[in-house]
Amino acid sequence: MNHHGNRPPGKQATLLAQHPARLVKDAFEQSQTGMVITDAEGRIMMVNDAFCRIAGSDRAETTGWPIEDFFVSLHPFSGLPGSGDDTHNTALSWQQEVLCRQSDGESVPVLMLVDTLQDDQHVPRGRLYSFVRFTTPGGELLDERHWVHIDPMTGLPNWLLLRDRLDHALAQAERADTTLALLFIDIDRFKAVNDAVGHIEGDRILGDIARRLQQVVRSKDTLARLGSDQFVVLLEKDGTAEAAQVVAERLQEALEPPFNSGDRYLLLTSSIGVALYPGDAEDLETLVHAARGAVFTARKKGPGRLAFVDHRLTSRLKEKYRLESQLSEAIHLPDRHFALHYQPEFDRNSLRCTGMEGTLRWKHPERWQQPPSHYLDAIARLGLGVRLNRWMIRAIIADHRQWSDDASPLAQLPISLYLCEAHLAQDTFDSRPLDHFLRHLDTPSFEWLTLKVPAQGLGSDLDRATHMLKRLEQLGIRLAVEELGSTPVDLAWLSRLPFHKATVDAQLTRAHRDGRRLVEASCRMLNSLGIEPVIVGIDDEKVAADMEATSARLVQGDLYCPALSAKALTAWLDEHQPPEE
CATH class of the missing domain: 3.30.70.270 (Reverse transcriptase/Diguanylate cyclase domain)
Structure with missing residues (x-):
């Protein structure tokens, strides 16, 4: 018969070391996983050294304190259910990402695993918390940035x-x-x-x-x-x-x-x-x-x-958004901030004024000298092109009505106006198409009005643009293409649209080595389609000389006459318009 007292001392020590209670204690103490046992109120009863290292505290600073004081999480801390609570719907174990704050103030991301400890009656009496930091195969701790993909404090990507x-x-x-x-x-x-x-x-x-x-x-x-x-x-x-x-x-x-x-x-x-x-x-x-x-x-x-x-970019963008802020304010009060001027168009042979183009002038003390095209991109970005276009149409109608009442010869001249691209796409702030807007204006006829369609507007939704252009033609409005040659256009499609004029920019001669030939080729192509070319942008004698041999009859530019106010235009016409033959 063997008795414990007869066992050799070495054997007895081995058995004591292998006792389950001792093994559990050693595992708890020696684990590199931070481990904490709390009571039913969530106060710390036991911690191991690994947790003290993670939390940056010693045992005396942890025992008796609430466990939630040692980590931060997006998720609210869940207390243990009381004896009278329904525990069936309460999770007994879960895991979540948390931050443990160390003594140096840095937050260390860890994975927290929580297991509920129950008594023989399955009543929760505490919890076991395990805090895991991943390490490399060599045992080195991974930098917290390389641990998980989500920042546990904010829920954002890390x-x-x-x-x-x-x-x-x-x-x-x-x-x-x-x-x-x-x-x-x-x-x-x-x-x-x-x-x-x-x-x-x-x-x-x-x-x-x-x-x-x-x-x-x-x-x-x-x-x-x-x-x-x-x-x-x-x-x-x-x-x-x-x-x-x-x-x-x-x-x-x-x-x-x-x-x-x-x-x-x-x-x-x-x-x-x-x-x-x-x-x-x-x-x-x-x-x-x-x-x-x-x-x-x-x-x-x-x-x-x-x-x-790039500090220069900072300055440029600051100026850009200052401009857009000023433009937005101006467009919402257009009568206060804008004026409409008119630039004559001429027959280069007789130098008679054959029409005029309505152009925008901003009354801003620093901005008014810039041409209208300088602001078109900014206005389009702000989504305010339709508002400004409508104001210009109303202003032109008011001037034309005044000229008619005064029996001015200006009332007999056609007026053209740049049409913003958003009108073609029917992308209006109030969902009202351009033809509906025009029908509600107090105007007996639109036969004197030409709307100039931007060439780039003819390259996106052709069917939608075509439909709108034909509806404008039914109102008696004439149509022109603006800046042909600067944007690729489908010529077969262009020939089917009701355009009677197209502008070609003389400044192409400065932008391209063969600019003069390009202008002439555009004029010949337009003439063959039954569309009359108008060479615009003739601002000095050199450009005029380059355009002398082109086949276009109509010209426009500051060399002939700059854009003038309605009042100044009346005086100019009386002085400069040669008599009809």
Whole structure:
């Protein structure tokens, strides 16, 4: 018979070391996984060394404290169900991504696994928490940026996911020869806010910041958190400097309302640096570094500023958006800010005025000297072309009615007007097509009016444009093509449309070596289609000399007469119009 007392000492020690309770204790203590046991109220009863290292605390600083004091999560902490609660619908185990704050203030991302501990009656009496950090095969801890794809505090993509998307976007942009924009966002003076409200409250505010930024970022863009108070936006589908400027302004506006922190109201701003691919950088690391450098440039100007890597671009875009802001204000009050001038058109043989073109003049003290075409792109971007076009049509009708009442010879001259492309696409702010708008104007006839269709407007939706042009023709309006030769046009299709005139820009002679031949070829082609060419842009003697041999009969330009106000045009016509033969 064997008795325990008869066992050799070595054998007995081995058995004690293999006792289940001892094995469990050793596993708990020696595990590299941070482990915590809490009571039913969620207060810490036991921790191991691995958890102390992750949390940056010793055992004395952890025991007795609530477990939720040692991590931050987007998800609310779930307390243990009480004895009277329904436990059937309560998860007994789960896992989630959290941040554990270390003693140096840095947040370490870990995977937290939670297991509920039950007594013999299946009543929860505590929980076992396991905190896992992944390591390399050599045992080295992975940098937190390379751990998971989602930042647990904000729910945004982290550096790893952003880097993957940026790698893919750069490869796509290189193949398609397109641009990308990277916006680096730094929350101004956030460290002071963190010190004032505490790290836990600061983390909550960062979550609020992330949600506000996410609400204004376009669905096709990527918003990521790099860590601390730094965010990045990748503009992949529309990575132009202009798009970056618009998105940056929306991001800064999203932070303008104050943030609530208890009984405090915190005002936060952001400095944003923008780097463009391929202009500023052609690889991932350099692009991020360039955008980060632009943040420092922005901060030098003060909080809440924006800067591009190319400082000249910052100035140009600032001026561009200043112009658009002024234009938008002016177009909503056109009678105050704009005036209509008229530039005569001439028969080059008799020098008689054969018609005139209505042109826009902005009464802005710095802007009025620019030609109308200088603003067309900006007006189109603002979506205000239809509004301004309608105001011009009303103003021309009022001037023509006045000339008719005064029996002025100007009433006998046809008037042409540039038609914005949005009218052809029937892309109007009030869904009212141009012909419907014209029918409701107090005008007995439109036979004196010519609408000049932009050549680029004839290259998109041809069927829709054709339908609109024929409806305008039914109103008695004559149609012309503007700037033929600057945009490819289907000649077979052009021959089927009801155009009676087309303008050809004489400045082609300066833009192309064979410009004069190009102008003449355009004039001959138009004549063969029964469309009369008008050579425009003849502003000096040299250009006039280059155009002397062309077959066009009609000409226009500042050399013959600049655009004049309605009153000045009346006086000019009385003095310069030769008598009819």
